[in-house]
Amino acid sequence: MAKHVLVTGGAGYIGSHACKALRAAGYVPVTYDSFVTGWRDAVKFGPLEEGDLADRARLDEVFARWQPVAVMHFAALSLVGESMKDPGKYWRANVLSSLTLIEAAVAAGCLDFVFSSTCATYGDQDGVVLDETTRQMPINAYGGSKRAIEDMLRDFGNSHGLRSVIFRYFNVAGGDPEAEVGEFHRPETHLIPLMLDAIDGRRPALTVFGSDYATPDGTCIRDYVHVSDLVDAHVLGLKWLEAGKPSEVFCLGTGKGFSVREVIAQSRAVTNRDVPILEGERRPGDAAVLVSGSTKAVSTLGWTPKRAELATMIADAWRWHQSGHYEK
Numbered sequence: 001m002a003k004h005v006l007v008t009g010g011a012g013y014i015g016s017h018a019c020k021a022l023r024a025a026g027y028v029p030v031t032y033d034s035f036v037t038g039w040r041d042a043v044k045f046g047p048l049e050e051g052d053l054a055d056r057a058r059l060d061e062v063f064a065r066w067q068p069v070a071v072m073h074f075a076a077l078s079l080v081g082e083s084m085k086d087p088g089k090y091w092r093a094n095v096l097s098s099l100t101l102i103e104a105a106v107a108a109g110c111l112d113f114v115f116s117s118t119c120a121t122y123g124d125q126d127g128v129v130l131d132e133t134t135r136q137m138p139i140n141a142y143g144g145s146k147r148a149i150e151d152m153l154r155d156f157g158n159s160h161g162l163r164s165v166i167f168r169y170f171n172v173a174g175g176d177p178e179a180e181v182g183e184f185h186r187p188e189t190h191l192i193p194l195m196l197d198a199i200d201g202r203r204p205a206l207t208v209f210g211s212d213y214a215t216p217d218g219t220c221i222r223d224y225v226h227v228s229d230l231v232d233a234h235v236l237g238l239k240w241l242e243a244g245k246p247s248e249v250f251c252l253g254t255g256k257g258f259s260v261r262e263v264i265a266q267s268r269a270v271t272n273r274d275v276p277i278l279e280g281e282r283r284p285g286d287a288a289v290l291v292s293g294s295t296k297a298v299s300t301l302g303w304t305p306k307r308a309e310l311a312t313m314i315a316d317a318w319r320w321h322q323s324g325h326y327e328k
């Protein structure tokens with residue numbers, strides 16, 4: 001019998017790549033998406049159920065129809081800057097919606113849950129190597145809302161037997177090597193797609209947000225992880241739960257940090273084009289350094305990142321960027 005997995009946010013950047021990986025692993029991904037930030041064109045690998053996560057009746061209907069073996073929960077607002085301007089929007093959209101989803105999953109007896117969390121739950125911890133045991137001290141509402149959902153999953157685990165694998169992502173980048181899906185947000189706020197826009201003239205320039213951080217070149221350092229590697233870890237997390245193993249938290253990064261200026265230099269090398277740059281102010285809510293010091297996903301889940309080089313991530317993003325898909 002087909003194993004259905006309910007993928008919230010399956011029409012989004014990471015969710016659509018997860019659907020592709022799930023299908024390749026023999027599951028049927030059922031996308032649940034409101035299309036507030038998702039793309040209809042990105043739903044290619046399984047059935048679609050349009051709906052809002054705050055709509056409990058609709059969720060109950062979808063759980064009853066597909067009887068999923070697990071939930072993969074990607075749907076969320078995820079912009080640090082926006083979360084600083086409008087925290088209420090983040091607490092409502094992320095926390096209340098997730099509560100409704102978790103309650104619906106428990107009521108339907110669907111007790112395996114894979115959750116998309118973030119290194120933004122750690123905040124700005126000077127010189128600390130981040131791993132699963134690091135104290136979470138978010139400095140923006142995005143990180144705060146994700147930490148709250150992690151707490152919720154633990155409480156529902158203790159009381160209702162929900163088992164969860166929580167993945168704390170570092171900076172997800174790149175795109176499907178076959179360019180069936182890729183990164184596309186509107187408005188776009190992420191470094192690599194904005195830089196590719198500046199390279200091919202869709203935007204006049206890339207603004208560097210702050211050059212006075214306490215880092216070697218003054219710009220923020222991030223740990224970039226390829227979206228295809230990231231979603232492979234999710235399939236392993238799902239199998240972990242299916243094998244009856246306990247709830248776990250895993251950081252997903254490559255353990256290597258790159259400054260904004262290093263990402264720009266790498267993009268020049270990959271595309272063989274210039275990147276027009278403007279020097280701008282710091283963006284509120286940005287931590288100076290976010291790099292994973294964890295190998296737990298590798299040692300425990302058997303995760304083997306295959307596209308861990310920054311140049312590969314940029315090359316895959318560039319291929320997608322230049323494909324006609326981007327215009328849709």
Ligand code: UDP
Binds near residue numbers: 080171190194209286
């Ligand atoms: N960044 C930048 N200019 C931009 C967009 C991002 O300098 O137009 C910087 C940002 O301040 C951060 C890094 O690039 O240090 C990655 O930002 P992004 O929004 O891609 O991901 P985040 O770290 O917020 O998840």
